[in-house]
Amino acid sequence: MLKNPGRSRFRRTLGCLVLAAGLLSATIALAGKPHITLASTTSTEQSGLFHHIIPTFTEATGIEVRVVAVGTGQAFAMARAGDADALLVHDTTGEKRFIEDGYGIERREVMYNDFVIIGPSGDPAGIADAESAIDAMQRIAEAEAAFASRGDDSGTHRAELRLWQEAGVEPGSRWYRELGSGMGATLNTAAAMDAYLLSDRASWLGFRNRQELVLLFEGDEVLFNAYGSVLIDPERHPHLKHDLAGKWHDWLVSEVGQTAISEYRIDGEQVFLPY
Amino acid sequence: MAAGNPFAIALELILERDPVLLGIVGLSLQVSLTAVAIAALLGLPLGAAIALFRFPGRGIAVAGLNALMGLPPVVAGLMVYLLLSRAGPLGSWGLLFTPTAMVIAQTLLVLPIIAALSRQVVEDLWEEYREQLQSLGSSRLRAIPTLLWDARFSLVTGVLAGFGRASAEVGAVLIVGGNIDGVTRVMTTAIALETSRGDLPLALALGIVLLLLVMLVNATAYLIGEQAKRRLG
Numbered sequence: 485m486l487k488n489p490g491r492s493r494f495r496r497t498l499g500c501l502v503l504a505a506g507l508l509s510a511t512i513a514l515a516g517k518p519h520i521t522l523a524s525t526t527s528t529e530q531s532g533l534f535h536h537i538i539p540t541f542t543e544a545t546g547i548e549v550r551v552v553a554v555g556t557g558q559a560f561a562m563a564r565a566g567d568a569d570a571l572l573v574h575d576t577t578g579e580k581r582f583i584e585d586g587y588g589i590e591r592r593e594v595m596y597n598d599f600v601i602i603g604p605s606g607d608p609a610g611i612a613d614a615e616s617a618i619d620a621m622q623r624i625a626e627a628e629a630a631f632a633s634r635g636d637d638s639g640t641h642r643a644e645l646r647l648w649q650e651a652g653v654e655p656g657s658r659w660y661r662e663l664g665s666g667m668g669a670t671l672n673t674a675a676a677m678d679a680y681l682l683s684d685r686a687s688w689l690g691f692r693n694r695q696e697l698v699l700l701f702e703g704d705e706v707l708f709n710a711y712g713s714v715l716i717d718p719e720r721h722p723h724l725k726h727d728l729a730g731k732w733h734d735w736l737v738s739e740v741g742q743t744a745i746s747e748y749r750i751d752g753e754q755v756f757l758p759y
Numbered sequence: 760m761a762a763g764n765p766f767a768i769a770l771e772l773i774l775e776r777d778p779v780l781l782g783i784v785g786l787s788l789q790v791s792l793t794a795v796a797i798a799a800l801l802g803l804p805l806g807a808a809i810a811l812f813r814f815p816g817r818g819i820a821v822a823g824l825n826a827l828m829g830l831p832p833v834v835a836g837l838m839v840y841l842l843l844s845r846a847g848p849l850g851s852w853g854l855l856f857t858p859t860a861m862v863i864a865q866t867l868l869v870l871p872i873i874a875a876l877s878r879q880v881v882e883d884l885w886e887e888y889r890e891q892l893q894s895l896g897s898s899r900l901r902a903i904p905t906l907l908w909d910a911r912f913s914l915v916t917g918v919l920a921g922f923g924r925a926s927a928e929v930g931a932v933l934i935v936g937g938n939i940d941g942v943t944r945v946m947t948t949a950i951a952l953e954t955s956r957g958d959l960p961l962a963l964a965l966g967i968v969l970l971l972l973v974m975l976v977n978a979t980a981y982l983i984g985e986q987a988k989r990r991l992g
Contacts, residue, residue, distance in 0.1 A: 502800065504792075504796050521856055521937075521939075526955070530952070530955065530956050534940075550856065550937075550939040550940075550942050551939060551940065552856060552937035552938070552939060553938070554937075565844050565845055565846040566844075566845030566846060566850070567844050567845050567846075567855050666955055667955070668952075668954070668955025668956050669954075671957060672954070672955070672957060675957075690956060691956065691957040692957040692958045692959075693957030693959055694957070721845065723845065723851070723853070
């Protein structure tokens with residue numbers, strides 16, 4: 485069994501492996517157009533908005549936008565570490581702090597929509613006729629109805645925590661389930677356990693596995709959900725593509741950009757409203 | 760495409776040869792095959808060397824290698840992320856959120872599997888042929904290629920196990936690749952995305968396509984192996 489020719493065939497096989505690894509990695513290394521990396525939220529990506537507006541931007545400027553969709557907390561962390569050229573999130577307080585802390589230089593309001601309270605169609609806490617969002621949250625807590633929380637330090641999670649605070653409720657009992665997941669996973673889980681949850685309207689409209697879930701409460705001012713674009717400080721991260729990111733930042737609030745945003749529909753319903 | 764039978768959707772996706780899907784499939788294969796090729800290049804000789812040489816701490820190396828077969832992909836991804844982030848030691852290379860970063864993370868996952876299995880196979884073979892090889896005056900170092908070549912059919916199984924791990928994992932590529940549409944989106948991250956959008960039939964259909972793909976790679980490897988065996992008689 486042990487033949488000497490094995491040696492040369494071994495070398496040949498080795499050579500083939502090296503060649504294959506080299507070729508494969510070489511094709512991977514070939515980069516294309518100029519591009520920026522955009523840190524944004526799962527709500528904008530999963531709603532399909534970027535699919536609608538980015539091609540328009542790329543066609544006009546030749547700049548490719550590569551979206552990394554994460555929770556708002558992680559998006560800030562990415563931008564602080566210098567791993568993203570641009571930032572589009574929905575946490576006004578956080579965005580302002582980002583600039584105050586010296587990471588960003590300019591923030592612009594790009595678009596808005598609202599949060600909605602979703603729950604099982606039976607509505608055990610009776611929130612459908614609640615007087616306000618705060619009232620609805622209080623009713624859920626009083627009924628001790630199952631509530632699914634993102635629990636991931638995202639913009640939606642932060643908004644939810646603010647609502648609980650204003651409602652004077654300390655969530656954390658058995659009925660309150662912190663999932664530590666993105667919007668979609670939270671919707672899936674809530675659908676499976678008939679729980680209430682707070683969702684941004686875009687994710688809700690794009691969600692396809694609703695089962696018993698329905699929209700139960702909407703329209704309160706405190707549910708306002710604003711999306712902002714932040715320019716990152718070039719002095720802190722000189723390696724980033726600030727020129728290209730600036731073009732994106734300006735385009736979003738330009739007439740063309742705002743029109744593109746307002747034209748996006750899911751099932752005939754407008755998802756994001758421009759300013 | 761929202762409602763329907765996942766099998767029908769899978770069939771439709773394959774027959775339509777949707778360019779987006781083809782791109783995702785191509786990138787999946789490219790990333791995982793590259794990672795497996797690199798891991799085999801490093802892991803096979805590494806495993807053989809650990810099998811043949813006696814050195815202090817060898818027991819720890821063997822146990823460590825075996826334990827690393829269970830390295831959670833998320834942890835591997837996080838380690839590579841911290842390494843390649845601009846705030847990390849290799850940040851200036853600018854590799855985060857590129858397919859190269861995904862290859863690095865998957866190589867890290869596959870290497871222990873290939874090295875550990877290679878060590879076991881070569882060690883068994885060495886026991887068998889030790890006297891014969893030593894009587895021919897072959898040193899341990901020079902025995903490595905001979906033994907690896909002789910064990911090639913067993914080692915292929917280890918390499919395929921590595922490919923299975925690479926093509927099936929989602930945790931590492933999601934973190935270091937970022938699941939960027941058209942750039943770093945692979946089969947597993949696309950499945951995770953469609954699941955989170957609640958399009959479960961499409962997610963399952965993509966899962967079926969991935970399974971077929973992995974079966975295709977394994978069948979090809981099997982056929983090549985059989986043919987080679989037959990030629991050897």
